[in-house]
Amino acid sequence: MKKHDNGIQGFMGGRNGMDHLSRLLLYIALGIFALSVILRLWVLFILGGAVLGICIYRTLSKNLNQRYSENRVYLQLTKSARSSVHRFIxxxxxxxxxxxxxxPNxxxxxxxxxxxxxxLIKCPGCRIEFRENTGTASPKT
Ligand SMILES: [Zn+2]
Structure with a gap:
């Protein structure tokens, strides 16, 4: 039991771990790997390996300040894109x-x-009333 506790947690102690940027790199690497298989391009496979390598390097890195600021820059750069994706969902x-x-007014x-x-819908803007069909009620009554 004790041995298990010291296993992965002891190894990951003081290391950066998976942050947002590393997770993105992992997805990109997997995407490139999939593309390389589909297109049968070994160059892409090496590229995917390189991206995966950066991801693993960042995850295992002990330079927490540097990794933290990288992740913060990434989050700031993608802030609007991520929130518009969120709004879309x-x-x-x-x-x-x-x-x-x-x-209608x-x-x-x-x-x-x-x-x-x-x-009957009452417009909160101009107080006009109009009828609309919102669809039939779902059959679970
Ligand atoms: Zn109105």
Whole structure:
């Protein structure tokens, strides 16, 4: 039992471990490996190996300050891209439960729950009322 405790944790002690940047490098390496198999290009395989090598080097590195600042730069550079991906995923999830209607008067977008049949929507912008069909209610009553 004691031997097991000292195994991977003892080895990884004081090392950087998998951070966001290393995880990205791992995915890139796997993608390049897959491409090299599909395209039968050994040059790509070496490239994938190099990327994987950087990933392993960063994970096992004991220079925590350097690795931390690299990871922080990566997170800052990809901040807007990552948050727009996040918003995109949220919007897809939201599409299952809600619908967006446009006010016929002021074209403000109004978000209403799905599956309520035909409902009367009151525009919060111009106070006009209009009817829209939100779809039939789901059959689990
Ligand atoms: Zn309106």
């Amino acid at each position: 949220l919007r897809i999830k939201d599409k299952k439960t809600h619908r967006i209607f446009k006010c 002021c074209s403000q977008k109004i978000r209403v729950p799905k599956g309520k049949g035909e409902i």
